[in-house]
Amino acid sequence: MNLYVEVHDLIAASLRRIAASGRLPKNLDFGRFVVEPPRDPAHGDLATNAAMVYAKAARPFFSSPRDLAAEIVSTLANAPTIAGAEAAGPGFINLRLRPAAFHRLLRAALEQGPDFGRPSPARTAQMKINVEYVSANPTGPMHVGHGRGAVFGDALANLLEFAGHRVTREYYINDAGAQVDVLARSAYLRYKEALGEGTGEIPEGLYPGVYLKRVGQKLAAEFGREFLGRPEAEWLEEVRAAAIVAMMEMIRADLSALNIEHEIFFSERSLTCGKEGDLVAKAIAELRSRGLVYEGRLPRPKGQLMEDWEDREQTLFRSTAFGDDSDRPLMKSDGSYTYFASDIAYHKAKIDRGYLLLIDVWGADHGGYVKRMQAAVEALSEGRTTLDVKLCQLVQLLRCGEPLKMSKRAGDFITLRDVIDEVGVDAVRFMMLFRKNDAPLEFDLGRVIEQSKDNPVFYVQYAHARARSVLRRAREVLPEVDLSPPFLMEADLNLLQDQGETALMKLIAQYPRVVEQAAQYDEPHRIAFYLHDLASSLHAHQTRGKERPQLRFLNEERRDLTIARLALVAAVAAVLASGLGILGVSAPEEMR
RNA sequence: GCGCCCGUAGCUCAGCCGGAUAGAGCACUAGACUUCGAAUCUAGGGGCCGGGAGUUCGAAUCUCUCCGGGCGCGCCA
Structure with a gap:
């Protein structure tokens, strides 16, 4: 249920009628005009730019946007939800809705609770989406930057799921390559340390983190003195495996502390060491068969110091064919795969699982990597799968x-x-x-x-707690009244006439639109800002009741009015809880 | 040198698939609690939307250019 969508449909129908009379072209693209809340409340409840958008197409039957607006306005007169419409400014149409329209949304919030705001299935082209996020290297604890990507990816996944898509949350474990070997060597030092061998200074280039001490102790417990004094080749594999397991346990515990749970942890190592053979080789072969892999030389990058530059022929992916700035190497000089090559195989695996949309959440320092990965996905899926990369700043x-x-x-x-x-x-x-x-x-x-309005987390949670507090108090004041949502839905909402009350109702009606747009643009922050607005409106209205007691929610002499107000409060609380839920933030009953 | 991101109030930031008089919080100033949570609210000042050009009926929003900041630029991940 979405008022903005309903009105958009109304305007579209109106345009269609005008087109049917021959005064507008048929087959107008109705995606071009918008119905939105006007910035200035004096402009009514909703506004649309439709007349301005189609003014050119309407000539010569309508000489100006205002003319077309007037015509649209005249066709809206009988629409049941619309109380008034007028052409304004350069050709806007300002609409006032009947209160019943907002009442309907309020009741929907009560009835649907945490499902309120979910776009109707008809509005959402349901997609199978894979969101890959976090994917921190298993070489140490996560830092705050990882946390941002983790939270953003998780909230985005929640949001897309709420919008009706089928979402898989995935973590790519970079457990291959040089970094995990460094991890293994660092863990080996701690292993020696755990056995009482002096390690001295941790050599440059190894991880000094004390979190590896526990790994060393575990290794000592498991292998005893078996690896002491032995050459690296004899212990590297086992130490590495144990260290990776330990690091992933730590990372998963951290994610769990953030209430994040991935469905799939995909191991990079499994691409080359798994049952299905060398998937990286297969991916490269596939690209090669399409003429997208070749042996060649790259120009030395300009304007940058490259002392160890060595001009040599290498295996390259023709990513320039898909808009990248340079072709990209797939093999290192030692014959092993580049990270990019593995990542191609990984994304191929995701494509093969049938996703039409892949979303990767990366740190901003990987921005230079986006084009080549998109090129690879486009090539491997023959353009059927889209890779969307969301970069999180520092x-x-x-x-x-x-x-x-x-x-x-x-x-x-x-x-x-x-x-x-x-x-x-x-x-x-x-x-x-x-x-x-x-x-x-x-x-x-x-x-x-801080427990103050400086702190938006507190501010929004406090609004929810305050609303719930009113409802708790109501049970004391009106112990004989049923305050459950089904009962509150029966309240006479026409009694809500104060501007603070109508403002809250209008904000509630906006929520489905906010959700839909946040999902459309992959921007969970829109929910957070909306919640802050809604909280602010509630706080403002509630404080008004201090000066004007007749505005308070609870009025023992006016039971019908009180019940209508409690319906409003309950609906606001429900929307706050729903939005916080999408963000993965709790909606507390009280803040003590 | 090239690519991507960013530049909006003193500070931190919304607004950006073009739309009406550019918003919020902080900070500052002045106010509001005997009763639903003042952990809050109300009011005020504060802006060449980095500069310039272009497209348009209309530009913070789109294009170009310049300036300033961040990130990245073969065999790290």
């Missing part, structure tokens, strides 16, 4: 306005887990989402635990 950690120094030394590294433990999962999630994903984010550890 997170700047602050404490009460002061930047926190993020030293490379392991000792004073602030992990994601540290932040969750300090400020709580709700604050982390909400703050990460209270910003566009491609804008840098300042995260102030001091501010997000």
Whole structure:
């Protein structure tokens, strides 16, 4: 149920009638005009730009956008939801809706609760979507930047699911390549340490993190002194495997602390060591069979120092055929695959599982990698599957306005887990989402635990708690009245006449539109900002009741009015809870 | 040098598939609690939307260009 969609349909029908009379071309693209809340409330409840959009096409039957607007207005007179319509400004049509329209939405919020705002199946072209997010290397604890991608990806997955798509949440484990060998060597040092062997300084290039001590102890417990003094080739594989398992356990525990659960953990190593043979080789062969892989030389990048540049022939993927700036190597000089080659095979695996849309959530430092990956997906799927990459910008950690120094030394590294433990999962999630994903984010550890309006997490949760508090109080004041949603739906909502009340009703009616647009543009932050608006409206109205007691929700002398107001409060609470739910943030009953 | 992202109030940021007088929070100033949670609210000042050009009836929004910042640029992931 979405008022904006209903009115859009009404206007479209009106345009169709005008077209039927020959004064507009047939087959107008109705996606071109919008129905939206006007910026200025004096312009009514809803506004549309339809007359301006089609003014050119309407000539010579209508000389101006205003003329066409007037015609559309005249055809809307009988529409049941519309109380008034007028042409305004350069050709806008301002619409006022009958209160019943907003009442209908309010009742829907009560009736549907957490499902309110879900787009109707007819509106959503349901898709099988894969969202790959986090995918942090299993070489250490996650940092705050990973956390942002994790929360964004998770909320996006929630949002797309809410919008009716079939979503798979996936994590790609980079458990192949040089980095996990470094991990293994670092863990081996801790293994020696656990057996009482002095390790001295951790050599440059190995991971110094103390979190590896536990891995070393585990290895010592499992293998005893078996690997001591042995050459690397004899222990590397087992140490590496054990270290990766330990790191993934740690990462999964951190994700769990963020209420994030992936359905699929896909191992990079399994691409070459799995049952199905070397999938990377197969993917490359497939591309080669299409003439997209060749042996050649790349030009040396300009304007950059490359002291160890060696001009040599290599195996290249012709990504320039799909808009990339350069063709990209698939093999390293030692004969192993590049990361890109593995990633091609991985994305092929996802394509083969039947997704039409792949969404990858990456850190901004991988921005240069987007085009080549899209090229690969386009090539492998023959254009059937789209790869959408969402880049998350950096997170700047602050404490009460002061930047926190993020030293490379392991000792004073602030992990994601540290932040969750300090400020709580709700604050982390909400703050990460209270910003566009491609804008840098300042995260102030001091501010997000403040219980004040400075802190948007608190502000929104508090609004929900306050609304629920009113309902609890109502049960004391009106113990004999049934305050369940089915009963509240019967309330006489015409009694809600105050501007604070109507403002809240209009915001409730906006929620389905916000959800739909957030899903359409992959922007969960729109939900967060909407919730902040809704919370603000509720706080404002509730405070008005301090000065004007007749506006309070609970009025013992006017039971019918009180029940109507409780219906409103319950609906606001339901919408707040629904939106917070999509963001993965809790909606507390009280804030104590 | 090339590619991508960003530049909006003192600060942090919304708004951007063109639309009416550019918004919010913080900070600042002045106010509002005997009763539903003042953990809140109300009001005020504060802006060449980085500069310039173009497209358009109309540009913060689209295009080009310049300036400023971030990220990336073969065999790291």
